[in-house]
Amino acid sequence: MAETGRKRMNIYESISKCMEEIGAVSKDAVNKQQGFKYRGIDAVMNAINPALVKNHVFIVPEVLEQQRQERTTKNGSVLIYSICRIKYTFFAEDGSCIEAVTVGEGMDSGDKATNKAMAIAFKYACFQVFCIPTEEMKDPDEETPEPVTPQFVPASAEQMHKMGEFVSAYAEMCEDAKESDIWGKLKEKYHFSGTSEISAEMAEKIITQVEVWYKGKKNKIEGA
Template identity: 30%
Template sequence: MQKIAKKLVEIMKEVSYIEKKGRNSFHNYSYATSADVLEKINQALVKHNLCSIVLTELLRMDEVTTAKGSIEHLVTVKVDVMLVDGDSGETVSFIGLGSGQDSGDKAIMKAQTAGIKYAYMMSFAIATGDDPEADSGTDESNVIHEENKGKSAKNKATTNNVVANEYLCKKCKDELTEKVYKYSLSKHGVPLCMKCQKLNNGSNVA
């Protein structure tokens, strides 16, 4: 494995970064296309006299209903990639998984393309500038969401306290129903529970 390992290191140096030239306008993000990845990998493999042998295994095929109500095929495959050194005969293998969805007969091809692309990208540590931790939009959204939750809870608590304090007996501080509260205000001028109203014998309480 020593000879092929040296070649793989050289290939990793040559394909360390691939620019994201593809654009998904629907979801608004850029990506490295399979064509760009495979073109750069193929050039490096040929340069160092390595050939690739790819075997695909179908893992799963399901029918899914889209938001528009149409039926599409969702396929998941396992891709086994073996590299053979044309000089030493040494080999190395790695695996990739891919999924593809299509209403016609291209679901398997999409899955295979994705599997091969990411098998090479992960095995050769190819960078495209993607970093899940750098998703500032999601982080900002989460912060705003938490702040709004805090403000909402605070406003709700304040509102509840106002209501609670408003419907309390002035003397014993027992809670009052809205009906008793209104009756006491009209009869005594202050909020009193029924017990305190009887104890005061109908007299006004300042």
């Protein structure tokens, strides 16, 4: 039977009511690699769900920004590293809302890096909005793969050849610059002293940059 004559709470009243009903979440989960205890996402969801339902609050996530990288461990396996910046909007039944933006980081050897990042971001949003009691603020992932420095992948022979062609073609169009001048400009811009220091990723940026210079110069000449 529908409730009648009840005033619909705004988001501030609803959040306050939720805070009264959400108790402390203990650190019962254990990190498999480092052995410390932490509060898992399931414990947080179980703690907040009854209060959210009772006070008619729901939460909508929106990923504002995501960064993904592949990292190789010492034993040669590949880890996916994901960082997500997420906005959580907390709505009350009267339509009022508040927003909280948090950042989550996650690593996984499969397809769960983004899931882990989103879980971390959600936990911290709830911890901070509802002020859920904890013994300490440190709250990492359940699994913490060994962090490694991104592996250097040198530019391929094809990339080096393509860079040389673009630099040569661009130099031919410039009356006041030689190939050595263009390479000098690239070294200053991308911070390398020799071609052996050019990574595959940097090579793509250099190729794109010289192509932009080349097309810009060509359009300028044709329009003159």
